[in-house]
Amino acid sequence: MATGTFAESGADLELVGITKRFPGFTAIENLDLYIPAGSFFALLGPSGCGKTTTLRLVAGLEDPTEGKILVGGKDVTNTKPYQRPVNTVFQSYALFPHMTVLENVAFGLHRRGIKDAVAKAHEALLLVELDHVSNRKPQQLSGGQQQRVALARAIVNRPALLLLDEPLGALDLKLRRQMQLELKAIQTEVGLTFLHVTHDQEEAMTMADTVAVMNKGHIEQMGAPQELYEMPRTAFVASFLGQSNLFTGEVSAGPADSLSLEIGGNRIVVPRSRAARHTGKVTLGVRPEKLTLHTEAPAHDATRNVLNGGTVKDVSSSGVSTQYIVSFPNVGDIVVFAQNMVFGPVVHEGASVSVSWNIERGFGLEDHPEEAGKFVPDDSTASIAVAQRKALFAELEGA
Amino acid sequence: MAFAAFASSAQAVDAAPRKSSKVALVLLAPGLAYLALFFLTPLIALILTSLQAPALYGDMGEFVYAFRWENYVSVVNEYGDTFLRSFGYALIATVAALLVSYPIAYFIGVWARKWPVVQAVALILVIAPFFISFLLRTLAWKQIFSDDSWTMETLKALSILGPDAHFTGTPFAVIFGLTYNFIPFMTLPIYTTLERLDTRYLEASGDLYARPSTTFFKVTLPLSMPGIVSGTLLTFIPASGDYINASGDFLGGPGTQMVGNAIQSNFLVILQYPAAAALSIMLMAVILVIVAIYVKRSGTEDLI
Ligand SMILES: Nc1ncnc2c1ncn2[C@@H]1O[C@H](COP(=O)(O)OP(=O)(O)OP(=O)(O)O)[C@@H](O)[C@H]1O
């Protein structure tokens, strides 16, 4: 790898048929991935799905069982970590305990013989607002400070490809926002390639050019953040990125350009172009914030799907919006998000309501419904809070 | 105190509890009594002996209490070379033991992590020599390398050694013996630090463009300093006072006398108790100074 100078621009990354097996466990299964040079790529997925393993393979800390890794068009599969133009912000930080913060940050610069290493290290520490602790040892810092040192230690090298393993997870919201802006600025300024692993879907959606959702060692779906959100292809993506209401049913005859489903006596329609499968049993979905609540059954409108006869089961407010859970006979529970505005229907638990949405807002999944469970985990903090509250009430009632 | 470095775990200990509790005193009492009885008493006795003067018209080996500090001057004059030789041998043996032990400790503590059985077997092999007496093992080497032994004959026949080469009685043999005998004392503390070495630091170093050799000198070695310091102290201190390896009955000869041998002959052969005591006190003092400087320099105090 070139010494004495920084990378002039980002390098693209290509994974070809990567499989990684640990004894008795396949962590990555036949993964193909292309990340163009200079892009900000976010890898999103539940705990244990293989994100860190993917980064370790790219960094050269783990050898793939099968497949090839190319960085900047060069096959690096058989090269050692120190030979790859790649730096990592480790999930566990891995700051050297016997060196000061400054020595930690300057370590990579010294190894590559870069001029003014100490000055550059100070600059990087200023960027993460930690220059005042540069003479401390890592164990004398708080968790969030250590994480920022880890970030500075990697970023100071301006690598052609930077791997970030949940680099902002330990920071409070304000600091996290600020670091996000700085990361984005560095990335665009030099045109570096970032591969960013995160649990925070909002972070992935706001920062990345491309988001990939990973599950059980393979990539479920990949694309621009908005596209992923608007048109999730699988039930996993639909519920991992935000929340979704899903309906499963047999496709029945209908107009040529749309797909209609009979669900609990209601007809739900979605344009053919927004559905991945067009025959047999399919699952349709719609995002909770696309739904409108009505206190009276709305007038018939061909451009909207309507569900009548629902009962509000739960109302919980999260500040900017209110979450309603509406229960429909033969359909199940539907989640509705409504912005908290001064007007509009405000309903209470037990009210009977209708729900409608524009047919252009729905989407059809590729999954076979038998494979994907209808009840999908949702781990946004808001819904965890709601679930906790419900559990608490249930307990109080039972007592 | 310098001896804190013996704790290879060298963990940052919490600041001493402020409140002095009676319970702590009661618990400490037996230990303190033991130290006073078995460490302080002999030490004072030794100091007093070292200052004794020969009894007037007394027999050989008869001395009276005095304040004869000239004893120290005379042993320095007489045994100055022996002191230098002792510390020289001990230093070379310590370095040699470190060079042999570090790779062994690294192998057991880092390399063999995935195979606990290999680790256990290797550890047993390191400790196994302790099951045989130190004297017997040293004697065995003497026999293996005595002038008319099969080994020496073969080496001479193959012209690896000159026709009248010796092994026993040479400084090389003494240093060899010291190194051999103290290898387990060096290996075990280094092993305990390396065994707890977090390999993620090594990965991070590689990720930051450090070659394996740089990673070793910049990361692995500094992180294993606590073990190296305790291992070298556990080797250097007893080696500089050792009198078995250098003795003529074992691997040494007339030209390889170490302080231990001088103390032994003064005490047991020529019955110069004050001289022997003065030598012991000086040996102890010099070792303490060397160790203090060493521990200070190696900066192990603030290693995690
Ligand atoms: N050395 C290993 N040996 C065996 N299994 C491993 C090893 N390393 C990782 N795994 C397994 O591989 C899977 C993926 O691990 P990985 O660390 O990539 O998860 P992750 O997506 O980064 O999760 P998280 O978000 O919790 O960090 C996990 O099930 C893990 O148990």
Ligand SMILES: [Mg+2]
């Ligand atoms: Mg991880």
